[in-house]
Amino acid sequence: MTPEHDDYVVSINPSPSDGELAVLFSGEAQPVPLHKMGPTIHDYYLIHTVLSGHGDFTIGGARYRCGTGDSFFIFPGELFSYQADERAPWRYAWFAFNGPGAAAAMEAIGVTPESPVVPGSLNPHLRNAYEQLRRCFEASLGAELSNLEAEGWLRLLLHQLGAARAKNRLSPSAAASSDSDHVVKQALQYLTLQYARPISVSGMASMLGYHRTHLCKLFKQSTGLSPMQYLLRIRMQRAVLLLASDMTIEQVASSVGYGDALYFSKKFRSWSGLSPSEYRKELRKIP
Structure with a gap:
């Protein structure tokens, strides 16, 4: 004192x-x-x-x-x-x-x-x-x-x-927009880093501290996709890169978040029009 x-x-x-x-x-x-x-x-x-x-x-x-x-x-x-x-x-x-x-x-x-x-x-x-x-x-x-x-x-x-x-420094409308952007950026980062793990929208929302409906609404407004659609795109794009390697189909599936290789093949065919094996064969034809 x-x-x-x-x-x-x-x-x-x-x-x-x-x-x-x-x-x-x-x-x-x-x-x-x-x-x-x-x-x-x-x-x-x-x-x-x-x-x-x-x-x-x-x-x-x-x-x-x-x-x-x-x-x-x-x-x-x-x-x-x-x-x-x-x-x-x-x-x-x-x-x-x-x-x-x-x-x-x-x-x-x-x-x-x-x-x-x-x-x-x-x-x-x-x-x-x-x-x-x-x-x-x-x-x-x-x-x-x-x-x-x-x-x-x-x-x-x-x-x-x-x-x-x-x-x-933000107006009320700008502050709300900034908060929305922050929510979406968190979700994008989460999906980008955690795609190889089992992910549910409810689990992600809970992890980030947001209500599921609120998160999905902001995410769709920003990206044009639902969180699960965006997750599928990340996984499939990553699978395309891995299929160019010597990894087995099972290893590729596991690396992009699918424990079941058959389920992965089904999702990949739906996304690309080819099965993983067919896609790999097409890649090897390219000189």
Whole structure:
């Protein structure tokens, strides 16, 4: 506890890594009313997320009113100040970092000194990442392991902040479209990577966390195919490539998700007009 805070805790990294991103420290505090920092500058990146209350943040001559859920960003070499509200002083968590990849990370999440506040960024995942990051240097794991864990939580924090930033920049209709695209991309990736395993639409929907009907509707709108039709196409295209090898029909069938070679042959004939054996013979006629 300090005279300027009703509650204050900070965790310092005693041996920051020399990797792309290095965590310097992380903390959480409840400043007293009208507590002020600055004007001053830092030589590292410092991010605060307001957990409750209000305050004012000033950087580059611009002043921002920040409240619960907002995050404000301090940049190396940029003059800044911030002050807690008189009646409802903010409580905030923070983390500091630097490293050769720090500027690129800021660019990736779309935060700049001209746009240094991300409204509505607080969520359970962000809150948990703050807590876990602060605990990294409390355990006696050694510098290498502590840094490895800390850098992981740092990247998750930046990801959450970047996702909030991106969502804020979308209109409601664009946000809905973006969410739909995300659902479809997840399903496409799942089918592309898991085609060799037994797959059901219900199982895939459950795995991805969506309702079966909702997933099928969005998938059909985006691709023109149902998930199972798309899966069949992936399997058959892969089978075509494998039939050019020396693998047996049974091995090809197993490799594209069919435990029964006869059932695979039936599906392949329906798709291509030829049985796997006939297709392989036709391939070998090609000089």
